[in-house]
Amino acid sequence: MNDKTLYKRQVALLIFFIPLVFKLSILPALLANAMSNDAWVGILFIVVVEFIQLAVIVQILNIGGLKALKEKLPKPVYIAILTPLLFVFAVKSLIFLSEMINYVTSYLFYNAPSSNICVILLIAISYVAVKGARAIGRLGEIMIWLVPTIILVGFGFGKVELQVEYIFPIFAEGVAPIFTGIDKHILWMFDFSPLLFFTLSETKKKRPYILIASILSILAVVGTYAVFMMNYGDAAHLIDCAFARLAAFNVVSTEIGSIDWPGIMLWLMMGVITLATKFFASGEILQEYKIKNSYGIIAMAVIIGGVYLLLITNIEGAINLATSYIRYIVIGLEIVIPFLILILLYVLKGAKKLNVKKN
Amino acid sequence: MSRKTKWGAMAIAIIAFILLGSAIESTTLTNRALVVGLAIDKIGEELEVTAQILVAKSDRDPSSNNTVISAKGTSISGALNVVSQQTSMLVALSHCNLIILSREIIEENAYNILDYLIRNSYLSENALIVTSEGKAKDILNTKVAFSEMTSFYAQRTITSYGNYKGISKKTVKDFLVNFHTHGKSNWLTIIKPIDIKAPPDTTVASGAEGGKEEQQFIFDLTSSAIIKGNKYVVTTDEEGTSGINFFRNTIDRGAISLIGDNKESIELYIIKKNNKTKYDLDTKKVIIEIDMLVVLKEVIDFRGLDMPIDKVELTDTEKARIQDKVKKEIEDVFLLAQENDVDIFDLYGAFYRRYGKKWKTVAKEDYLNDITLEATCKIRFK
Numbered sequence: 001m002n003d004k005t006l007y008k009r010q011v012a013l014l015i016f017f018i019p020l021v022f023k024l025s026i027l028p029a030l031l032a033n034a035m036s037n038d039a040w041v042g043i044l045f046i047v048v049v050e051f052i053q054l055a056v057i058v059q060i061l062n063i064g065g066l067k068a069l070k071e072k073l074p075k076p077v078y079i080a081i082l083t084p085l086l087f088v089f090a091v092k093s094l095i096f097l098s099e100m101i102n103y104v105t106s107y108l109f110y111n112a113p114s115s116n117i118c119v120i121l122l123i124a125i126s127y128v129a130v131k132g133a134r135a136i137g138r139l140g141e142i143m144i145w146l147v148p149t150i151i152l153v154g155f156g157f158g159k160v161e162l163q164v165e166y167i168f169p170i171f172a173e174g175v176a177p178i179f180t181g182i183d184k185h186i187l188w189m190f191d192f193s194p195l196l197f198f199t200l201s202e203t204k205k206k207r208p209y210i211l212i213a214s215i216l217s218i219l220a221v222v223g224t225y226a227v228f229m230m231n232y233g234d235a236a237h238l239i240d241c242a243f244a245r246l247a248a249f250n251v252v253s254t255e256i257g258s259i260d261w262p263g264i265m266l267w268l269m270m271g272v273i274t275l276a277t278k279f280f281a282s283g284e285i286l287q288e289y290k291i292k293n294s295y296g297i298i299a300m301a302v303i304i305g306g307v308y309l310l311l312i313t314n315i316e317g318a319i320n321l322a323t324s325y326i327r328y329i330v331i332g333l334e335i336v337i338p339f340l341i342l343i344l345l346y347v348l349k350g351a352k353k354l355n356v357k358k359n
Numbered sequence: 360m361s362r363k364t365k366w367g368a369m370a371i372a373i374i375a376f377i378l379l380g381s382a383i384e385s386t387t388l389t390n391r392a393l394v395v396g397l398a399i400d401k402i403g404e405e406l407e408v409t410a411q412i413l414v415a416k417s418d419r420d421p422s423s424n425n426t427v428i429s430a431k432g433t434s435i436s437g438a439l440n441v442v443s444q445q446t447s448m449l450v451a452l453s454h455c456n457l458i459i460l461s462r463e464i465i466e467e468n469a470y471n472i473l474d475y476l477i478r479n480s481y482l483s484e485n486a487l488i489v490t491s492e493g494k495a496k497d498i499l500n501t502k503v504a505f506s507e508m509t510s511f512y513a514q515r516t517i518t519s520y521g522n523y524k525g526i527s528k529k530t531v532k533d534f535l536v537n538f539h540t541h542g543k544s545n546w547l548t549i550i551k552p553i554d555i556k557a558p559p560d561t562t563v564a565s566g567a568e569g570g571k572e573e574q575q576f577i578f579d580l581t582s583s584a585i586i587k588g589n590k591y592v593v594t595t596d597e598e599g600t601s602g603i604n605f606f607r608n609t610i611d612r613g614a615i616s617l618i619g620d621n622k623e624s625i626e627l628y629i630i631k632k633n634n635k636t637k638y639d640l641d642t643k644k645v646i647i648e649i650d651m652l653v654v655l656k657e658v659i660d661f662r663g664l665d666m667p668i669d670k671v672e673l674t675d676t677e678k679a680r681i682q683d684k685v686k687k688e689i690e691d692v693f694l695l696a697q698e699n700d701v702d703i704f705d706l707y708g709a710f711y712r713r714y715g716k717k718w719k720t721v722a723k724e725d726y727l728n729d730i731t732l733e734a735t736c737k738i739r740f741k
Contacts, residue, residue, distance in 0.1 A: 107480040109383045116379035123372050165712050172715035232532070234708075235539040241480070248485065 003132030004284075006198045010137030011061075012213035013144055014277065015054060018191050019047055019217050020224075021270040024243040025099050026315065027188050028228050032236035034181030037167055039236070040225035042178045046189050047218050054192045056338045058210055061200050063345055072348040079288045081340060084333045085193060086285050089278040091321070091330050094304050095187065096278075097121060098318030100271045101308070106315075107241045108264065118308055125272050126301040129279035130294045133198050136280065139273050146266040150247060157259050162230035187327040190334045191274070194281035196341070240315075243267050392448035395425070396510025398459040398495035399472060405431045406472075408438035409496040411510045412446065413454070425508050427499050435475045452482040457510045458531070459550065460488065461495040465584060465591045469545070470538050477535050484532040487517050490547040490584050501552045504575040513550060513578055521548075524613025524629070525581045525597040527604055541711070542702025542727075543588040546595070546603060552576040587701045595692055602692035605685060606647060606704050606734075608634040615653070617680055619660075625673070626657040627681065630741060638706075640714050640721065643729045645706060649685060649736045673740075682736040689734040702727050 006014075023043065031039040060066075070078050097118070104117045128135050171178075182189075228242050239245055247263025279297050286296030312318050396411035409429040428445060432438030439450045464472050476482050491498050499509050506512035521528025529547055537545045554574050581597035595603070604610045615627045631652040638645055658671055673681075696703035707726060710718040723729065 110480060112383040116382045120376060120379050123375055127372065165709070168712040169715040172711070231536075233536045233539065235536045238477075238535065238539075245484065248483065 003134060004197065004199050005201050006133050006137045007201050008203060008207070008209045010133075010140055011195065011198065011200060012209035013140035014136070014195065014273070015192070015210060016213040016217045016220070017140060017143075017270045018274055018277070019050060019221055021267065021274045022096050022099060022188055022191070023047075023221055024224055025103060025267070026240045026242075026319075027185060028225060028242040029237050029240050030185055030319070031181050031225075032229070032232075034184060035177050036173065036234070037229055037236075038170060038173075038178055039181075040167055040222060040229050041170055042181055043225045044218075044222045045178065046182060047221050050189050050192070051214055051218065053190045053335060053338060054195075054214065056342050057192050057195050060196060060338065060342050060345060061198070063349070065199050066196055066341070067199065069341055069345055069348075073344070075288075079285075081337065081344075082285050082288065085337055086282055088193065088330050088333050089282045090300065090304060091326060092187070092191070093275055093278045093282075093300070094307055094312060095318045095322045096271065096275055097125075097304060097308060098312055098315055100268070100275075102315035102318075103241050103244070103267070103271075107244055114314065115309055118305055121272070122301045122305050125275045125279055126297050128272060128276035129283060129297045132280065136273055136276055139269065139276075143266060143269045143273070146262050146269075150262045150266065153259050153262055154247075162227065163233060164230055166231075166233040167226055167229045184323050186331050187322040190331055193334050193338055194277040196338065197281040197284040386449045386451075390448050391451045392442065392446045393451050393453075394455045395508060396457040396459070396499055396513070397452070397455055398461070398491075398499045399435065399464055400461040400495050401463040401468075402431065405433055406435060406438055407431050407496060408435055408442070409499050410439070410442055410450065411499045411508060412442075412448075412450075413508075414448075429496055435472070452479060455482055456486045456514050458486055458488045459495040459498050460490050460547070462490060462492055462584075462591065464495070465490050465547065465586055468589055469586050469591070470534075470589050473531065473534060477531055482531065484535070485530045487514060487521075488529050488531060488534055488547055489513065489517070489550045489580075491550055498550055498552065501576045502574060503552075504555055504577055513580075516578060517548065517580060520580075524604060524610055524615070525601050527583055527600050527609070537705070538588070540702070540705045541707035542705060544696070544701045544703050544705065545586040546583045546600075546703065547586065548580050548600075549582045549584050549594065551579040551582070553579050585696065585699070585701055585703060587699075592699045592701050593695060595695060598688045599692040599695060602688035602690075603703060605632075605649060606634070606689050606693075608632070614656070615681060615684070617677065617684065619658070619677055620674055622661060624657075624659040624661075625655070625677065627653045628656045629653050636709070638710050638713050640710065640717065643710075643721075643726075643731065645704075645709075645730060645732045647689065647732070647734045649689075649734065650739070651685075651736065652739050652741060654741045678738055681738055685736040686734040690732060693732045697727055697730075700725070700727060704732075706730055706732075 023046075028039065028043075031042055035042045066082075069081075073081075100121055101114050101117050104121075105112050105114050109117075128139060224243070224246065227246060228239075229236055231246065232239050244260055244263050244267060247266075248260040279300055282300045283293040283296040286299070287293050291299070312321065392410070393413040394410045395413050398409040400407040400409070407429055408431075409427060411425060411427050414424050414426060428442055430438045430441035430445060432441055439452075443450045458473075458476060460469065460472065473488070476486075477484070498513075501509050503509050503512040506515070517526065517528050520526050527546065527548055529545070534545055534547075537543075553576060555577050556575055581600055583595050583600045583603065585592045585595060601610075601613075610629060610632050613629045615629065617625050617627070619625050629651055633650045635648040635650070636645065637648075655671065655673065693704065707718075707722065710722070
């Protein structure tokens with residue numbers, strides 16, 4: 001197995017984690033602000049559409065992935081197709097990194113300077129990215145055990161205090177707020193394109209890992225939003241770090257203190273893994289420019305860290321960037337490029353067959 | 360990557376972790392002032408913040424002392440900084456599970472004052488909030504009978520018996536959620552110290568100043584202060600608190616007492632309770648049907664008749680009396696809230712969740728006056 005290859009179960013875990021991480025931090029509050037109690041319906045729509053992008057990417061991986069494309073296309077064309085993704089990964093990494101820094105400096109250590117946290121996180125993310133697919137896949141396999149741990153801790157010590165009626169009425173104000181909300185926060189969607197840069201290991205056993213992970217991921221995201229709304233009602237727009245808040249399970253106890261630590265660990269590690277996939281993919285693109293993968297990743301980290309520290313500086317700056325017109329360019333590229341690759345693969349495959357027949 | 364480069368990069372990363380990580384405050388347990396209870400009073404234009412602090416004897420000795428200290432400031436965080444300076448320890452709110460707001464605070468600024476605590480990620484959103492009739496500070500200084508620490512005793516009582524029919528439980532999160540309903544209505548448990556060594560029915564509203572050794576207190580937690588937005592509106596007694604709990608379906612157990620047809624003392628215990636609420640848009644009527652499963656726990660018949668409890672059944676008039684009692688508790692607290700224009704049951708939200716925009720078109724500004732509430736109660740015996 002080379003450093004790009006992932007087992008199907010590892011890809012499935014990434015598919016489970018990727019939509020879960022940054023849709024469950026600050027986005028629930030932003031969507032609640034835009035869509036009110038319909039936020040959980042809005043996110044259902046978002047994740048279902050998002051998985052169309054995933055279907056395209058999985059199909060690309062199944063028919064040979066970027067390796068096949070590289071073989072069939074002239075190198076300059078191949079590089080021209082992939083290079084815009086560098087911009088996509090950089091902008092998204094910048095925003096998601098800001099969320100992680102905000103999480104650490106507002107929820108865990110609010111006296112900690114964000115510049116230090118920024119550098120520490122970038123070192124961890126870059127390290128995982130440099131180590132490559134094996135480290136990313138393995139981390140996912142380790143972290144997944146925190147999910148049942150959180151559920152067990154929740155059942156063991158937590159209290160369910162949900163007001164189911166808070167998720168109603170549905171569409172009371174029409175569908176306009178939902179689409180306005182999606183439009184404004186579209187940058188938090190379509191995160192699967194780094195998977196293009198991995199290759200799937202070939203196995204004889206055909207197990208539906210990816211399908212199961214996709215269904216579980218949709219259920220987990222939508223379920224968490226519904227629980228979030230049932231917990232906070234009309235105050236949901238004030239609650240950032242949604243996942244960590246929910247992982248406290250309404251416990252009032254001085255004896256055992258807070259029980260949110262498995263949730264904190266899981267969210268932070270999921271964040272590191274997700275950003276590491278973007279850094280890894282950026283390193284792969286830069287490699288096409290004869291820049292060594294690890295140097296490419298370090299360059300990416302330095303640029304993102306520099307832009308964060310000099311221009312963005314806090315979560316408000318990141319939200320302003322994410323909701324600016326730049327979002328249309330980022331999402332446009334993120335949707336168009338995988339479709340373009342898939343079409344090219346099919347067209348070139350067809351052309352190759354024709355050539356074989358002519359010969 | 361060569362081995363030298365790898366080790367070099369690793370060394371740089373470790374040094375960076377250590378240097379940058381050292382900027383994050385890491386204070387040892389002995390240098391932390393672990394706040395377990397916080398009381399907030401208003402003195403003129405300033406706030407007086409009183410903290411009950413758990414002090415570890417040493418890192419090796421997990422046993423602890425507790426002390427109560429007050430500081431003034433124009434803000435909560437400002438006053439807490441003064442506490443840090445006075446104690447020479449860093450104030451930590453992570454274990455604070457009880458916040459007491461004085462009546463003066465909730466008279467005008469209940470939510471404004473709580474805003475800092477709500478947004479403070481170190482304070483658990485599951486911390487309990489209560490209010491006092493007198494100074495909040497005096498509650499923390501009260502010498503309670505069943506614990507070394509006032510905060511633990513109050514927290515334990517409310518957590519164990521909160522929603523136990525006559526006591527309600529309100530956390531920071533609950534307060535925040537209720538504040539953001541249409542009616543912005545809230546209620547807080549009023550904490551009243553009672554001297555158990557004094558003659559019966561002696562309530563000490565302002566607590567025990569200095570905590571005299573011969574005095575020992577317990578807390579009466581049965582009455583509630585009703586708040587609208589930022590302002591205190593009215594106080595309910597135990598029946599009112601019970602009515603709120605019955606309506607909001609937060610009672611999972613609790614006792615009901617009644618006097619029987621022949622003057623017997625009868626005690627029932629609630630095992631299970633279900634609510635069914637109907638909202639009629641046309642008549643703006645709310646009908647709440649309560650279904651309770653109870654067990655007959657005790658009957659004291661002063662006539663001296665031999666009546667084993669397993670062979671006793673309540674008469675129809677006795678059953679009706681219990682049902683009327685529950686009905687009255689709910690309807691009375693609703694009327695009290697209605698008179699004071701407080702939508703205590705968030706009926707605006709309840710109608711909106713069922714009827715959406717239709718409700719918005721029919722609801723006037725004084726919608727609460729148009730709503731009628733009818734409660735029914737059905738009792739089943741185990």
